[in-house]
Amino acid sequence: MRLTDYSSFYSRFVTSVYFTDEAAGSPALARAIERLRDVPFKRVKGKDDIPPADRKRETLFLTTGRGKTVTACPGSKGHLCCNYLTIDLYGGCPIGCTYCILRSYLNFAPVTVNVDTGAVCREIERIAAADPGRPLRLGTGETGDSLFFDPLFDLSRDLVERCALFPNVSLELKTKTDFVDHLLGIERKGGAVIAFSLNPQVLIDSEEPFANGLDDRLAAAGRALAAGYRVAFHFDPVIRVPGWDDMYGAVADRLAAFPAERVAWISLGTVRYPKELLGRLGERPYLFDEFFPSRDGKFRYLQPVRVSMYRSLADRIAQAVDAPVYMCMESPAVWRRVFGNPPSKIESLCGIFIPTM
Amino acid sequence: MCLYPLEKLRTLSRAFDLFEPGVRDWAPLVASGLVPPLPVAGDELVWGFPLLEAAERSGLCELACVELASGGRASHLEAALRLENRRGAYSLSEQARVYGFLARAGMTGDPEKLTVIAGLLTAQAPAAWLKTMGEFVSLPDGIGRLVAEDVLDLKTASRVRSLSGAFFERLEREKSRFSFSERREISLLLWEISRRDRLTRAATESLADELFSLPDPRPRLRVLRYPEYTKLAGRLAGLTAGLDRDGIAVRPPDGFEGDEFFFSFTAASPAVYARRLAALKNFEDEIDRLFELL
Ligand code: SF4
Numbered sequence: 001m002r003l004t005d006y007s008s009f010y011s012r013f014v015t016s017v018y019f020t021d022e023a024a025g026s027p028a029l030a031r032a033i034e035r036l037r038d039v040p041f042k043r044v045k046g047k048d049d050i051p052p053a054d055r056k057r058e059t060l061f062l063t064t065g066r067g068k069t070v071t072a073c074p075g076s077k078g079h080l081c082c083n084y085l086t087i088d089l090y091g092g093c094p095i096g097c098t099y100c101i102l103r104s105y106l107n108f109a110p111v112t113v114n115v116d117t118g119a120v121c122r123e124i125e126r127i128a129a130a131d132p133g134r135p136l137r138l139g140t141g142e143t144g145d146s147l148f149f150d151p152l153f154d155l156s157r158d159l160v161e162r163c164a165l166f167p168n169v170s171l172e173l174k175t176k177t178d179f180v181d182h183l184l185g186i187e188r189k190g191g192a193v194i195a196f197s198l199n200p201q202v203l204i205d206s207e208e209p210f211a212n213g214l215d216d217r218l219a220a221a222g223r224a225l226a227a228g229y230r231v232a233f234h235f236d237p238v239i240r241v242p243g244w245d246d247m248y249g250a251v252a253d254r255l256a257a258f259p260a261e262r263v264a265w266i267s268l269g270t271v272r273y274p275k276e277l278l279g280r281l282g283e284r285p286y287l288f289d290e291f292f293p294s295r296d297g298k299f300r301y302l303q304p305v306r307v308s309m310y311r312s313l314a315d316r317i318a319q320a321v322d323a324p325v326y327m328c329m330e331s332p333a334v335w336r337r338v339f340g341n342p343p344s345k346i347e348s349l350c351g352i353f354i355p356t357m
Numbered sequence: 358m359c360l361y362p363l364e365k366l367r368t369l370s371r372a373f374d375l376f377e378p379g380v381r382d383w384a385p386l387v388a389s390g391l392v393p394p395l396p397v398a399g400d401e402l403v404w405g406f407p408l409l410e411a412a413e414r415s416g417l418c419e420l421a422c423v424e425l426a427s428g429g430r431a432s433h434l435e436a437a438l439r440l441e442n443r444r445g446a447y448s449l450s451e452q453a454r455v456y457g458f459l460a461r462a463g464m465t466g467d468p469e470k471l472t473v474i475a476g477l478l479t480a481q482a483p484a485a486w487l488k489t490m491g492e493f494v495s496l497p498d499g500i501g502r503l504v505a506e507d508v509l510d511l512k513t514a515s516r517v518r519s520l521s522g523a524f525f526e527r528l529e530r531e532k533s534r535f536s537f538s539e540r541r542e543i544s545l546l547l548w549e550i551s552r553r554d555r556l557t558r559a560a561t562e563s564l565a566d567e568l569f570s571l572p573d574p575r576p577r578l579r580v581l582r583y584p585e586y587t588k589l590a591g592r593l594a595g596l597t598a599g600l601d602r603d604g605i606a607v608r609p610p611d612g613f614e615g616d617e618f619f620f621s622f623t624a625a626s627p628a629v630y631a632r633r634l635a636a637l638k639n640f641e642d643e644i645d646r647l648f649e650l651l
Pocket residue numbers: 092093094095096097099100101102143144145176
């Protein structure tokens with residue numbers, strides 16, 4: 001979907017916008033005011049000044065990042081982390097995936113938007129310049145969808161342009177939307193990667209209420225590719241529903257349409273949740289499968305089940321496209337069983353798993 | 358302060374009769390004459406219903422009362438709670454009655470009044486208390502009673518409420534057979550199985566019957582709820598049965614998560630030690646199958 005009428009599209013998701021003094025002069029705020037004509041914008045000292053009635057997902061809170069805005073992905077105890085740096089740009093997300101981990105992390109319901117890309121860029125520059133030979137992966141998609149609100153604020157543009165100055169930096173914008181068009185015209189894309197989370201359409205329909213469909217996402221990946229971006233794909237979470245292997249296999253087959261050398265990476269991760277999230281997940285059919293606590297305390301399918309799922313999906317992907325495939329937050333035991341080695345010993349993954357900070 | 362005949366007090370409205378009567382034994386105080394005055398507002402007795410009954414039983418004809426200035430029903434409820442003075446010790450049923458009183462008076466949407474009243478009742482924050490009460494009062498009668506009687510906790514009861522009334526009646530009848538956490542586990546596992554397998558009400562009830570006929574239903578429930586894990590554990594037991602007979606225990610990593618098995622044995626003599634080693638040596642033929650379990 002190409003967004004043209006912002007006001008009518010976002011009116012479902014945004015009913016009020018609050019901004020701090022620091023965010024007041026930012027171009028992102030000006031853009032949002034222009035594009036959300038029917039939404040009230042109010043200035044506040046801080047998030048505590050947002051009235052209780054507006055402390056909800058349909059409220060945006062525009063601010064400038066306090067403290068560190070680029071941080072190492074926290075990873076998971078006993079599990080191998082891909083050494084990713086996360087950028088806090090959008091905190092919170094209206095897509096409403098039933099399995100979303102943010103339900104347990106973010107207790108401040110309004111979506112927080114850090115409009116100060118200057119500070120983020122300076123921080124990236126500092127890290128990138130500190131060791132120019134070391135590949136650096138960072139992304140904005142850990143605390144919310146990278147692109148859902150981006151057509152409104154156009155924040156990713158600054159990051160793409162700034163990161164393009166550093167050949168060792170891969171900036172990943174991860175999304176379940178097809179909102180890429182505002183980024184296509186950026187001249188210097190450098191190592192930017194536009195990444196799409198993929199699921200079979202039946203699961204998108206049942207578990208990802210406000211996400212774009214699979215066809216839209218793959219079409220957007222095609223547009224991003226044609227415009228000169230590298231793309232990436234995330235099969236995460238893989239959910240074991242009856243017939244899951246055929247369904248996911250069919251999605252994997254569609255990756256054959258993408259030239260391998262332009263697919264930066266593909267990640268796999270089976271559905272998982274921390275115990276405290278269970279009560280907030282509602283009653284989804286997939287939660288009645290067998291889950292057991294792993295070493296990091298998160299609940300996952302039994303290890304042999306995961307191993308067989310990963311093997312089957314990785315094989316199917318390999319038949320479609322010869323791109324680096326890794327598993328997100330998996331244990332060394334699973335790595336050895338699926339790929340024969342930990343990632344540090346797999347050549348195609350060296351750039352992905354090198355420690356970054 | 359003035360004296361009210363008991364006959365008159367008995368005719369006053371009981372809208373504020375919200376608390377369980379047997380919590381305090383008023384008889385000794387009545388007998389010694391140390392009775393606090395009862396608050397009265399118009400035609401309503403605001404607090405002291407069990408005290409009134411104790412006074413009647415002891416043959417008193419009148420009681421000292423204080424007529425409350427009109428401050429509205431919220432302030433009268435506040436006075437009643439202050440006199441009751443049992444913050445954190447009210448049963449869920451009592452709290453639900455207070456909640457009902459607030460709802461009928463249209464006060465649940467008034468943050469100020471709610472904060473005062475909830476603060477006198479519970480340590481929960483007002484919003485959390487409202488949520489708890491909403492959940493509790495929405496439970497069907499039979500299940501609500503189980504929660505009120507501490508047979509099940511509110512969270513579990515809310516989750517498994519779609520189980521049939523017959524199951525809850527059975528659980529109540531047989532409550533003394535199981536501990537609190539056992540009842541919780543039985544309810545949750547049965548509910549999960551019935552949801553997963555989309556069992557009809559009749560099928561769930563017949564499964565519950567079968568389970569309650571067992572001395573401890575939980576092992577059977579776990580097998581039904583976790584068939585894959587059960588199969589894995591069974592395959593491990595089958596593979597290592599010979600070692601077990603030879604005195605060697607084989608333990609998988611916790612939850613079959615990891616890649617190391619733990620072999621252990623004891624030996625009281627060189628001969629036993631040699632036998633154990635020989636058994637381990639023989640097991641080499643099976644070792645690949647063992648590691649394939651992970
Ligand atoms: S798109 Fe991502 S951040 Fe948004 S709800 Fe879904 S899982 Fe959560």
